[in-house]
Amino acid sequence: MDNLKLELKTKIIETLNLEDLSVEEIADNDPLFGDGLGLDSIDALELIVLMDKDYGIKLTDPKEGKSIFQSIQTMATYIEQNRTK
Amino acid sequence: MNNNFYIKSSVSIKKHKIVLDETEVFSSATDGFTAFSKEAYKNFEINYPKFFKMDNLSKLAFLGADLLLKKQGLNATDNDIALILANKSSSLDTDATYQETIADKENYFPSPAVFVYTLPNICIGEISIKHKLYAENSFFIFEDFNPKFLKEYSEFLIQSKKTTQVLWGWVEYFKKDYQATMYLISKEGKQVHSLENITKIYTQ
Numbered sequence: 395m396d397n398l399k400l401e402l403k404t405k406i407i408e409t410l411n412l413e414d415l416s417v418e419e420i421a422d423n424d425p426l427f428g429d430g431l432g433l434d435s436i437d438a439l440e441l442i443v444l445m446d447k448d449y450g451i452k453l454t455d456p457k458e459g460k461s462i463f464q465s466i467q468t469m470a471t472y473i474e475q476n477r478t479k
Numbered sequence: 480m481n482n483n484f485y486i487k488s489s490v491s492i493k494k495h496k497i498v499l500d501e502t503e504v505f506s507s508a509t510d511g512f513t514a515f516s517k518e519a520y521k522n523f524e525i526n527y528p529k530f531f532k533m534d535n536l537s538k539l540a541f542l543g544a545d546l547l548l549k550k551q552g553l554n555a556t557d558n559d560i561a562l563i564l565a566n567k568s569s570s571l572d573t574d575a576t577y578q579e580t581i582a583d584k585e586n587y588f589p590s591p592a593v594f595v596y597t598l599p600n601i602c603i604g605e606i607s608i609k610h611k612l613y614a615e616n617s618f619f620i621f622e623d624f625n626p627k628f629l630k631e632y633s634e635f636l637i638q639s640k641k642t643t644q645v646l647w648g649w650v651e652y653f654k655k656d657y658q659a660t661m662y663l664i665s666k667e668g669k670q671v672h673s674l675e676n677i678t679k680i681y682t683q
């Protein structure tokens with residue numbers, strides 16, 4: 395799980411071009427949107443693509459996304475339970 | 480009539496060099512525009528993380544506009560500045576990048592973050608958001624640099640009282656070749672807004 399969380403932080407920084415952030419600065423429970431990392435709606439779409447491309451998870455229900463993308467911790471938990479690759 | 484309009488301030492970005500009001504303010508020997516723009520961003524302490532999410536055309540236009548507008552020392556209410564930009568290649572460079580994400584049916588992952596930049600006028604939006612500009616704006620695409628049309632159009636906007644100043648720019652980016660020539664036109668200034676002076680800034 396710790397490796398997956400580290401991997402997610404690295405991928406999020408790289409995919410979303412968060413140049414001013416480092417892996418160490420993202421806590422597992424930091425909110426990804428709003429006051430946390432401050433991601434926007436386009437970032438949310440990129441996270442959906444990332445889930446599909448890297449973990450074989452297709453998210454179709456927007457309501458699901460709200461709870462999955464709360465933090466690195468919630469993302470990692472969901473990926474562990476649902477990944478197909 | 481031409482003498483009623485002036486170039487208040489100008490900026491040129493090309494060949495890894497930035498010239499602001501005829502003075503070189505930054506240069507770099509780094510490889511590629513992305514690295515160059517990042518160095519310039521840090522050098523001028525722009526402090527706007529969304530910059531790194533932009534495509535190269537938007538980064539180029541944003542850098543030029545930011546340097547020009549900051550030099551004016553504008554306050555939050557100075558937003559009556561129209562934005563008139565133009566180029567030759569539209570957003571083709573980013574269009575090609577996006578196309579790569581959808582070319583392979585077996586590996587089909589269209590990128591939303593790339594897709595949003597597949598229109599050239601997005602760079603006008605990026606500048607307007609940062610500097611809170613609400614006046615007229617347009618992005619034109621021409622076969623080649625077309626100062627005559629852009630000069631007349633910009634002057635018309637001021638003459639018809641649509642705005643008091645125009646941020647005018649030729650912002651071209653395609654396959655690693657780039658050039659931004661931007662300036663502010665107003666009723667005040669020292670350099671006459673003539674085709675000769677525009678061409679001088681473009682070729683400097």
